[in-house]
Amino acid sequence: MQYQAWFQCINGCPGRYSPYEVIYACPECGALLEVAHDVEALRSRSAAGWMKLLDERVRCNQWPYGSGVWGKKEWVLPDIDDRNIVSMYEGHTNLFWAERLGRELGLEDLWVKLCGNSHTGSFKDLGMTVLVSAVRQMIANGRPVRAVACASTGDTSAALAAYCAAAGIPSIVFLPRARVSTAQLIQPLANGAIVLSLDTDFDGCMAIVREVTRDNTIYLANSMNSLRIEGQKTVGIEIVQQFDWEVPDWIVIPVGNLGNVTALGKGLLLMRELGLISRLPRILCAQSERANPFYLAYQTGFRTYRPVEARKTLASAIQIGNPVSYQRAVRVLQQFDGAVEQVTEDELAEACARADLTGMYTCPHTGVALAALFKFVERGIIGRHERVVVISTAHGLKFTDAKLGYHAGHLEGVTARHANPPIELPADADAVRKALDRALAQRERQQREVL
Numbered sequence: 100m101q102y103q104a105w106f107q108c109i110n111g112c113p114g115r116y117s118p119y120e121v122i123y124a125c126p127e128c129g130a131l132l133e134v135a136h137d138v139e140a141l142r143s144r145s146a147a148g149w150m151k152l153l154d155e156r157v158r159c160n161q162w163p164y165g166s167g168v169w170g171k172k173e174w175v176l177p178d179i180d181d182r183n184i185v186s187m188y189e190g191h192t193n194l195f196w197a198e199r200l201g202r203e204l205g206l207e208d209l210w211v212k213l214c215g216n217s218h219t220g221s222f223k224d225l226g227m228t229v230l231v232s233a234v235r236q237m238i239a240n241g242r243p244v245r246a247v248a249c250a251s252t253g254d255t256s257a258a259l260a261a262y263c264a265a266a267g268i269p270s271i272v273f274l275p276r277a278r279v280s281t282a283q284l285i286q287p288l289a290n291g292a293i294v295l296s297l298d299t300d301f302d303g304c305m306a307i308v309r310e311v312t313r314d315n316t317i318y319l320a321n322s323m324n325s326l327r328i329e330g331q332k333t334v335g336i337e338i339v340q341q342f343d344w345e346v347p348d349w350i351v352i353p354v355g356n357l358g359n360v361t362a363l364g365k366g367l368l369l370m371r372e373l374g375l376i377s378r379l380p381r382i383l384c385a386q387s388e389r390a391n392p393f394y395l396a397y398q399t400g401f402r403t404y405r406p407v408e409a410r411k412t413l414a415s416a417i418q419i420g421n422p423v424s425y426q427r428a429v430r431v432l433q434q435f436d437g438a439v440e441q442v443t444e445d446e447l448a449e450a451c452a453r454a455d456l457t458g459m460y461t462c463p464h465t466g467v468a469l470a471a472l473f474k475f476v477e478r479g480i481i482g483r484h485e486r487v488v489v490i491s492t493a494h495g496l497k498f499t500d501a502k503l504g505y506h507a508g509h510l511e512g513v514t515a516r517h518a519n520p521p522i523e524l525p526a527d528a529d530a531v532r533k534a535l536d537r538a539l540a541q542r543e544r545q546q547r548e549v550l
């Protein structure tokens with residue numbers, strides 16, 4: 100069976116463009132493009148047939164199907180030559196029952212999808228494997244692409260640099276100076292990217308990268324580029340697959356540029372079109388109140404939208420004031436009976452600390468999602484028996500600075516109620532015994548308070 104995918108305008112203008120053309124916006128109306136699939140052709144395989152095929156491929160060693168993205172190749176980029184795929188076995192991240200945290204909140208069925216357990220430590224790998232593979236196909240087709248570039252709040256650049264290095268394609272990353280974590284800065288440096296650290300914020304970097312990629316020999320890797328959405332859309336598909344093809348009631352996701360929630364929706368809608376699922380989950384988007392344009396628009400019923408100037412937040416990957424995928428994300432929320440909540444620095448840091456005390460190691464963005472979840476549970480909007488999945492977007496180890504700051508009690512605007520600094524002592528057994536007695540007594544008090 101021949102499956103096909105192409106770029107088309109999100110506003111329905113008639114043109115179709117090859118995914119291997121250098122094009123990011125509709126030539127008619129200037130809106131973003133999306134990748135469309137020949138759904139009729141995909142329907143020639145039954146829903147049960149797709150489930151069987153996708154299950155057989157999970158973590159298999161037959162190139163490239165063991166990847167969580169390329170195991171769904173027919174739904175992602177069906178006609179790419181396997182030899183041009185650049186994959187580092189992304190996807191199939193763990194989805195675990197957060198039993199203890201759930202119990203503390205009064206939720207019986209709380210799950211965390213750990214997208215940060217991936218090659219470069221964030222979900223951005225899911226999209227980047229598709230984009231860089233497409234670039235390799237373009238080069239094989241004879242297109243003069245010299246490099247791939249992106250503006251980034253830290254994780255996109257890490258993923259771009261790694262996948263480009265794996266493919267031997269030069270990469271260029273634009274970072275807002277002093278606004279990304281140490282790990283996020285060192286990742287593209289180590290992978291040999293050209294790293295430009297600019298005296299501006301993410302939105303400022305975005306404006307420059309758009310200028311620089313105008314001549315089409317440097318390919319633009321930001322999420323207005325819909326190839327990344329095709330890879331990222333596998334996260335929702337994978338969640339449903341991990342529940343043996345059952346749909347959860349809620350998915351909670353931290354949002355900035357709004358590409359990931361667009362992708363989440365797109366994957367689930369495709370599954371419904373193909374008959375693998377019959378209902379949709381509700382989606383709760385979480386923002387920092389310091390970078391909250393989507394929340395503000397939601398408050399107006401999406402009647403008005405205004406970009407904001409994003410202020411410094413611990414959730415640095417979502418410090419974005421003018422999200423590029425706004426329009427696409429609104430459509431998703433409308434179809435998924437979605438909601439948007441915002442949280443303060445104190446709330447997100449507290450949520451991280453509480454989750455970490457139940458064995459997780461959360462990044463600040465996951466903290467934003469958890470804090471929004473806490474509010475929805477408190478208000479009774481999310482009920483005790485509902486199945487909830489929190490998308491954890493990055494690995495906590497990329498954000499050591501934020502965690503150190505919390506446990507040292509140094510974070511501005513945050514009361515560190517669960518700070519756990521190291522106990523410094525002389526090498527003396529008596530002093531150690533006394534300190535241990537105090538520390539254990541305190542732990543026992545805390546246990547009783549929770550129960």
Ligand SMILES: *Cc1c(COP(=O)(O)O)cnc(C)c1O
Nearest residue numbers: 254355356357358359416492493
């Ligand atoms: C990119 C990113 C997000 C936000 O995703 P968008 O597509 O920009 O909405 C959230 N968390 C982390 C860790 C990220 O890297």
Ligand SMILES: [Zn+2]
Nearest residue numbers: 108112125128
């Ligand atoms: Zn158009």
